[in-house]
């Protein structure tokens with residue numbers, strides 16, 4: 200693909216999006232309001248793209264990919280001629296409202312304006328804008344050049360044509376777009392992650408298991424299948440007669456458990472206990488090294504998943 204893409208905000212997520220689109224062949228202009236962040240960007244991008252090359256996750260040289268990414272000193276320069284602008288500034292409603300008002304003024308209505316926001320619905324920062332029909336959320340998972348999911352969450356007034364064009368752009372860039380049919384806080388991924396986290400916190404607080412064992416339930420249990428099939432396909436295959444058969448066997452148990460599954464108020468004392476256990480297992484000084492280990496495991500998993508036949 201050879202579209203022009205504008206990236207606004209050159210922090211963790213903005214840089215990662217730049218890699219996604221440059222790797223797919225796009226010309227990417229990246230802008231940050233902090234000149235020092237923009238200046239630091241090149242080295243950080245080089246590190247990430249070199250890691251991808253080491254895991255055979257790019258088909259060109261790092262230099263070829265990096266050459267497609269140009270720093271833009273002004274917002275207007277980053278937006279010029281863009282088919283899609285991906286916004287990645289800080290996560291406050293005021294920041295999103297201000298940047299979208301400015302981007303709406305600076306671009307023609309054919310340009311898609313998408314926000315990486317994790318929690319803020321598009322309707323809350325686009326309602327008053329003339330070009331609101333092309334504004335939506337395109338929520339990535341960190342880092343999007345390794346985890347392909349992007350949640351498309353349009354506002355009620357986003358046009359179907361704009362959603363379809365965004366879906367097509369993300370898909371051609373190698374991402375996996377999913378559509379939120381109507382707005383809800385947390386979109387899809389963070390609601391599901393929240394349900395798991397709340398239950399894990401409750402099980403720990405109730406003294407049912409250690410943190411280490413609760414993490415194992417996911418990494419050596421549920422997560423094994425969930426990295427290549429979702430919960431619905433999982434239950435469909437877990438009873439000989441499919442979903443209906445599974446529900447007949449286990450539905451009552453899940454209904455009973457659901458009655459016991461309360462929310463969790465994220466009590467600071469509980470979180471402090473968990474934090475202390477985590478720091479005993481992983482001292483602060485080792486967190487950077489462990490994060491790098493995680494990213495490398497993720498790259499190996501991506502390489503493995505690319506070999507799948509369907």
Ligand SMILES: NC(=O)c1ccc[n+]([C@@H]2O[C@H](COP(=O)([O-])OP(=O)(O)OC[C@H]3O[C@@H](n4cnc5c(N)ncnc54)[C@H](O)[C@@H]3O)[C@@H](O)[C@H]2O)c1
Pocket residue numbers: 207208209210211212213230231232233236286287288289290294298315316317318338339340341
């Ligand atoms: N970090 C994650 O895991 C993650 C995952 C998914 C989505 N997101 C979302 O992505 C967005 C960015 O998060 P991040 O982690 O990259 O934050 P970050 O703090 O690393 O980066 C934000 C960048 O935006 C720049 N900025 C602020 N105002 C600006 C403006 N008006 N114009 C241009 N640049 C501006 C800042 O200088 C900073 O470099 C947030 O909305 C966040 O919720 C984050």
